Amino acid sequence: MADGNDALIALLRNMILIREFDELALNLREGGKIYGTVHPYVGQEAVAVGVCANLTDADRVTSTHRGHGHCIAKGADIKRMMAELFGRVDGYCKGKGGSMHIADFAVGMLGANGIVGGGLPLATGAALAAQLDGKGNVAVCFFGDGAVSEGEFHEAMNISSVWKLPIVFVCENNQYAANNAVAVQHRNVDLALHAGSYGMPGLTVDGNDVLGVREVSRTAIERARRGEGPTLLECKTYRWYFHAMRAVRPPETRPAEEIAAWKARDPIARMSTELISRRVLSESDLGGLQRQVRADLEAAVAFAEASPFPDAGDILVDMFATA
Amino acid sequence: MREITFAQALDEAVAEEMRRDERVITLGTDFTGNPHKEFGPARVRFTPISESVLTGMGLGAAGCGYRPIVNWRMVTFSFVAMDQVVNQASKIRYMFGGQADFPVTYRCSTGGGMNLAAQHSQSPYSMWMHVAGLKIILPATPADAKGLLKSAIRDNNPVVSFECSRLNAVAGPVPDGDHLVPLGVADVKRSGSDVTVVGLAYYVQEALAVAAELAQEGISVEVVDPRTLVPLDVETIRASVRKTGRLVIVDEAPPTCSAAAEIAAAVVEDSTTFRALKSAVQRVCAAPVPVPYSPTLEKAALPDRAAIIAAIRCTLK
Numbered sequence: 340m341a342d343g344n345d346a347l348i349a350l351l352r353n354m355i356l357i358r359e360f361d362e363l364a365l366n367l368r369e370g371g372k373i374y375g376t377v378h379p380y381v382g383q384e385a386v387a388v389g390v391c392a393n394l395t396d397a398d399r400v401t402s403t404h405r406g407h408g409h410c411i412a413k414g415a416d417i418k419r420m421m422a423e424l425f426g427r428v429d430g431y432c433k434g435k436g437g438s439m440h441i442a443d444f445a446v447g448m449l450g451a452n453g454i455v456g457g458g459l460p461l462a463t464g465a466a467l468a469a470q471l472d473g474k475g476n477v478a479v480c481f482f483g484d485g486a487v488s489e490g491e492f493h494e495a496m497n498i499s500s501v502w503k504l505p506i507v508f509v510c511e512n513n514q515y516a517a518n519n520a521v522a523v524q525h526r527n528v529d530l531a532l533h534a535g536s537y538g539m540p541g542l543t544v545d546g547n548d549v550l551g552v553r554e555v556s557r558t559a560i561e562r563a564r565r566g567e568g569p570t571l572l573e574c575k576t577y578r579w580y581f582h583a584m585r586a587v588r589p590p591e592t593r594p595a596e597e598i599a600a601w602k603a604r605d606p607i608a609r610m611s612t613e614l615i616s617r618r619v620l621s622e623s624d625l626g627g628l629q630r631q632v633r634a635d636l637e638a639a640v641a642f643a644e645a646s647p648f649p650d651a652g653d654i655l656v657d658m659f660a661t662a
Numbered sequence: 663m664r665e666i667t668f669a670q671a672l673d674e675a676v677a678e679e680m681r682r683d684e685r686v687i688t689l690g691t692d693f694t695g696n697p698h699k700e701f702g703p704a705r706v707r708f709t710p711i712s713e714s715v716l717t718g719m720g721l722g723a724a725g726c727g728y729r730p731i732v733n734w735r736m737v738t739f740s741f742v743a744m745d746q747v748v749n750q751a752s753k754i755r756y757m758f759g760g761q762a763d764f765p766v767t768y769r770c771s772t773g774g775g776m777n778l779a780a781q782h783s784q785s786p787y788s789m790w791m792h793v794a795g796l797k798i799i800l801p802a803t804p805a806d807a808k809g810l811l812k813s814a815i816r817d818n819n820p821v822v823s824f825e826c827s828r829l830n831a832v833a834g835p836v837p838d839g840d841h842l843v844p845l846g847v848a849d850v851k852r853s854g855s856d857v858t859v860v861g862l863a864y865y866v867q868e869a870l871a872v873a874a875e876l877a878q879e880g881i882s883v884e885v886v887d888p889r890t891l892v893p894l895d896v897e898t899i900r901a902s903v904r905k906t907g908r909l910v911i912v913d914e915a916p917p918t919c920s921a922a923a924e925i926a927a928a929v930v931e932d933s934t935t936f937r938a939l940k941s942a943v944q945r946v947c948a949a950p951v952p953v954p955y956s957p958t959l960e961k962a963a964l965p966d967r968a969a970i971i972a973a974i975r976c977t978l979k
Contacts, residue, residue: 399726432759442758449725450758454749460718461750467719468726471687471704491745494715501710657760658795660818 344619348628350392350549351610351620354384356632357408358607360417363636364407364424364438368584373424375437375585380408382547382579385606386511387412389552390479390572393560399447399465400479401458404439404583406451409481414446421639427646434649435657455516456489458482459508463495466506466569477505477563485516487530496571500537503568507559510571511546513578518592531573539569546574547606550613577601663835669694671804671836672769672825675811676731678840680705683729686815689716690733713739717746717768721754721820724766729815737770737824738781751820752795763818767811772800772824773864773914774964780952783960785863785915787824791891791924797821797845798891802866804834806889809843817845826863848895850902854884857908857974860899860925861885865912865946865965872970883974891921896928900935907940908977914964917947944973 361379368377380387383405391412394400402409410420415431423430423441431441442450449465452458462480469476486492487510499506510530514521521528534541540562544555552574559570579602581589591598614620620628666674673695680686680701687705688697698706709716713734720732734740740747747768755764774783790796797819801807807825814821851866852873861869866887873883886902888894903909909929911922922945930936930943949963 401722430759431761432757435759436757440757442761444725444758444762449722450754452750454745457718457745457750460715460746461722461725463715464719464722464724464730465726468723468728471723471728491714491718494710494712498710498712498715498719502707657756659797660755660760660763660765 346392347614347619350388350553351607351614352628352632353388353412354549354607354610355629356417356635357384357387357411359632359636360411360420361407363640365580365584365588367424369587374426375439376583377438378405378583379578379580380405382601382606383511383513383576384408385549385552385610386509386546386574386576387481389549390507390509390556392553393557394447394477394479396446397474397476398479399449399462399469399476400481401449401462401465402451402481403455403458403483403486404451404453405483406439406441410441410443410448410451413443413448415441415443415448417635417639418642419443421643422646425643425646426648427643428649429642429646433657456482456486456491459486459489459491459495462506463499463504466499466504467502469505470502475564477507477560479507479509479560481509481511483516484510484512484514484521484524484530486510487533488516488524496533496537496539496569499569500539503566505563505566506569507556507563508569508571509556510573512573512575515578515582515593517582529573531571534571537571539571541571541573543573543575546576547604547609549606549610663837665833666804666836667831667833668804668807668825668829669831671808672811675808675815679812679815685727686729686731687723688731688733689720691735693733713743714746717743718750720766720768721746721751721764724764724820725754725762729765731767731769731815734768734770736782737772737786738784740768740770747790747796748793752793755819756795764820765818767814767821767823769823769825771827773826773828774948774953774960775828775864775914777955777957777960779955783953785913785948787891788915788920788924790822791921792919795820796892798824799845799889800824800826800863800891801889802826802829802861802863802887804832805836805841806843806849806887808836809841810845810889813842813845821845824863828864829867832867843889845890846893846895847890848886848888848898850884850898851887852883852885854882854906856882856906857910857977858884858886858899858902858906859970859974860909860911861887862913862921865914868965868967869912869970872967872974875967876971876974881974881978888925894924894928899925900929900932903929903935904938907938909939910944910946910970910973910977912946912965912970914948916950917945918950920947922947941977941979944976946970946973
């Protein structure tokens with residue numbers, strides 16, 4: 340892939356947008372403007388952005404409960420995402436889904452998912468469709484270290500390998516499954532090692548290095564496009580905040596030194612420094628990017644607030660396809 | 663009209679739909695009727711025993727333009743895939759605001775009477791009725807089996823095809839050609855004036871046998887077969903009850919929160935139909951136990967003709 344400056348700046352911009360979107364979502368939830376639960380993706384931005392930089396709209400992804408980042412990286416419209424969080428008719432799901440069920444099939448985003456591991460079979464089905472289509476498109480399944488403990492992980496890995504499906508399993512090892520550390524959940528905390536038992540390559544990458552994620556995931560995606568089968572890619576990263584919040588932010592239970600150490604490896608600061616040192620952009624360009632992102636988010640909130648709530652009379656609409 | 667078995671009718675339905683539309687694919691650990699010979703390994707997939715991923719793959723591929731038929735084989739095995747059925751398949755269209763269709767068909771055998779014991783003798787269609795978002799077919803004759811399964815495969819929603827084990831070898835007339843039965847349309851299998859018997863699957867056949875027997879005594883039984891449980895053709899059932907004034911519902915699932923319970927409620931909550939009732943509604947269902955193995959116990963667990971007749975007589979008192 341040609342590394343024009345625009346492509347590099349887009350990586351940084353998308354990461355900033357994801358972070359600011361989720362920081363805003365947390366504030367909106369605290370302020371009672373949105374409802375239910377929010378699972379912040381802050382800290383993990385390089386994974387979604389690095390992987391999705393190699394995909395087109397014809398490639399499909401499935402996401403998790405922590406899905407805002409995948410949506411944005413796959414090209415979803417933040418206005419319609421925001422309207423969905425606000426529960427309005429112009430949201431992606433017309434207000435029926437909320438944060439945990441945002442999908443945009445038009446850009447190949449087959450949905451966030453409230454069930455840990457629940458997206459693995461769906462992505463495998465998307466990969467089967469891509470294989471039958473024979474056009475070199477792929478599926479990417481995002482999931483966390485928690486999902487590796489689910490049976491659906493085993494089933495999806497096995498059948499994908501047996502059938503050489505064009506799929507990349509992207510495990511975002513953010514070190515915690517809800518509130519339990521990865522070592523409490525797994526005997527072997529290097530989750531890419533699972534790949535060997537399914538006869539597929541297992542790759543590990545620093546999930547806070549967007550350029551590294553992009554490069555390593557590209558080899559897996561290209562392999563899938565060539566019809567050579569699936570890859571398990573483990574991205575080691577860190578969730579800066581809690582698992583989820585409802586009305587209030589839950590208390591932090593993780594070691595302060597651990598959090599500080601990971602924040603020192605901030606994927607956005609790292610990419611900003613990299614691009615400034617390469618003279619791809621200046622400090623002032625960076626400030627401009629951040630201002631633009633905030634303006635875009637303000638416009639998204641305005642769009643959401645202007646959108647009406649769904650009509651209660653439409654409660655049954657969308658249950659079944661009519662044709 | 664030619665006669666074929668219930669199982670042959672289902673095989674014909676799949677083969678015809680695969681011929682008609684190359685987006686129809688089928689996944690399963692094994693197949694009847696050798697579809698792989700005609701359609702090849704890309705569209706007829708022998709799978710690992712992985713119900714969860716197969717259920718979700720059918721849904722995912724359906725959302726990407728295909729029309730998968732996922733064979734659970736026995737409904738028992740679908741419970742291994744509970745997440746994909748209940749959390750995903752039944753909700754995916756609505757919770758995403760209708761932005762995509764998911765034309766997937768899940769096939770399974772159902773019911774007892776085959777000495778297969780507790781796990782492999784279940785009739786849990788009401789569990790899937792309850793979650794909303796799944797269409798459900800439950801044919802009772804070879805012709806309906808073929809016509810409903812063909813319609814299910816063409817339907818743009820997840821459909822579960824419950825295929826009663828005791829009917830597999832039953833032969834009956836099936837029209838030639840592209841025989842379709844629409845989803846959501848009940849069928850009056852025998853017209854009568856004294857009592858309405860709503861039967862499900864095997865018990866449609868049993869109800870017809872009972873109706874013929876009671877006709878000798880001058881009791882006129884109308885037999886209604888809902889054929890699909892979602893959508894349920896409530897109006898045809900209510901119209902029959904308004905005519906006869908009496909209702910017996912026969913099914914081999916236990917009565918608690920069952921399809922029989924739903925049908926009874928749907929009938930009595932309509933005030934016109936309620937006022938037409940001349941006696942209390944009767945349900946003839948399985949004993950509330952896991953279906954036992956020993957022939958004497960299995961027979962005791964499942965409804966039989968004597969129980970249906972007793973229930974009919976009860977409504978006539």
